Amino acid sequence: MPGLYYEQFHVGQIFKHAIxxxxxxxxxxWFSALTHNPAYLHIDEEYCRTQSEFGQRIVNSGFTLGLMVGITVGDTTLGTTIANLGWDEVRFPKPLFHGDTIRVETEVLEMRASKSRPNQGIVIFAHRAYNQKDELVAHCKRSGLMMKAPT
Incomplete structure (x- = not known):
C-alpha cells in the first residue's frame, strides 16, 4: 500500500508530490454546481469580466482545498489513515484560474502517539499548493489519525 504508517513519518519530512x-x-x-455554490465569481464569466477585480472567473476555493489535499494522499495516507481529524489555518493567498496548473508539497509538522489508541498516532501535515508561476495559491494544516505498523 502506498501510504505510510505513523512510524514512517518524521518531523521535518517533506514530500514533493509528483502529481x-x-x-x-x-x-x-461542476464542483460549484455539485456543492450548490452559485457565487458569480465561479460561474458567471460576464459578471467577472465587468465587475470583479480579477476580470475572469476564479476557481472555487473548496475545489482548490480538496484538490490540494487529494494530491497528497497517494504519497502519505492512502490505506494507512484512520480518519482525517481536521483542517486548520486554511488560506488562499492568490486565486486560481481556469488553465492554471498546481503542484503540491507536504511537510510533517508534528507527531504524537495516541494515548487512547495504542496502535495509532496523530500526524499534522502542512500542505502547500503552487501554481505554474511558483506562486503560493493555497496552504493548510491537516491532522490525520494514522495507523501504526502492524506487529
Whole structure:
C-alpha cells in the first residue's frame, strides 16, 4: 500500500508530490454546481469580466482545498489513515484560474502517539499548493489519525 504508517513519518519530512493538475473550466463549474455554490465569481464569466477585480472567473476555493489535499494522499495516507481529524489555518493567498496548473508539497509538522489508541498516532501535515508561476495559491494544516505498523 502506498501510504505510510505513523512510524514512517518524521518531523521535518517533506514530500514533493509528483502529481500535477491543470484545472479546467469543467472542474470549477461542476464542483460549484455539485456543492450548490452559485457565487458569480465561479460561474458567471460576464459578471467577472465587468465587475470583479480579477476580470475572469476564479476557481472555487473548496475545489482548490480538496484538490490540494487529494494530491497528497497517494504519497502519505492512502490505506494507512484512520480518519482525517481536521483542517486548520486554511488560506488562499492568490486565486486560481481556469488553465492554471498546481503542484503540491507536504511537510510533517508534528507527531504524537495516541494515548487512547495504542496502535495509532496523530500526524499534522502542512500542505502547500503552487501554481505554474511558483506562486503560493493555497496552504493548510491537516491532522490525520494514522495507523501504526502492524506487529
Amino acid at each position: 500535477r493538475r491543470t484545472i479546467t473550466e469543467s472542474d470549477n463549474v
